[in-house]
Amino acid sequence: MSSWIRVTFDPGDRSVTTVEEQLREALEDPDTVRWPDALVWKAQAEIDAERLTDLGVEARRALVVWANDTAMAGDGRLYERIDGRFVPVDAMSGAEGFVGRDVTSYFQREYGLLAEHQ
Numbered sequence: 001m002s003s004w005i006r007v008t009f010d011p012g013d014r015s016v017t018t019v020e021e022q023l024r025e026a027l028e029d030p031d032t033v034r035w036p037d038a039l040v041w042k043a044q045a046e047i048d049a050e051r052l053t054d055l056g057v058e059a060r061r062a063l064v065v066w067a068n069d070t071a072m073a074g075d076g077r078l079y080e081r082i083d084g085r086f087v088p089v090d091a092m093s094g095a096e097g098f099v100g101r102d103v104t105s106y107f108q109r110e111y112g113l114l115a116e117h118q
Contacts (some may be wrong), residue, residue, distance in 0.1 A: 001031040001066025005043040007052075012081075019059050026055040048081055052086035063088060063107055067094075076103035078111065 011019045019039045023030050031042040039059075047064045060081055069072035074094040079086040090110070094103040 003059045007041045008063045009059035010061040019097050022057045049086045054060055065103055072088045074103045
């Protein structure tokens with residue numbers, strides 16, 4: 001069984017560079033991919049609102065997608081930064097056979113953000 005977790009940070013009014021610098025201050029050599037409008041972090045462990053807040057990354061939103069290639073399914077949670085803390089605002093469990101693609105498509109369709117970078 002293999003699985004992966006991706007956290008896509010939407011920097012909002014901050015730069016992607018600033019968000020990446022904050023993540024690098026919190027973690028030793030995080031595996032990231034930069035996009036013009038987002039930063040994707042390839043996380044190694046489960047991520048929740050408390051963990052996101054503890055990182056100290058001041059992004060506007062964060063989309064956490066977990067996918068499993070044995071179940072061929074994924075789950076996603078969207079967090080918004082409110083008063084300095086990440087708060088869950090939406091979640092979706094994907095169907096078998098899509099490996100999380102349906103989850104990222106949902107967040108793209110509903111929020112117009114993030115999913116294309118997963």
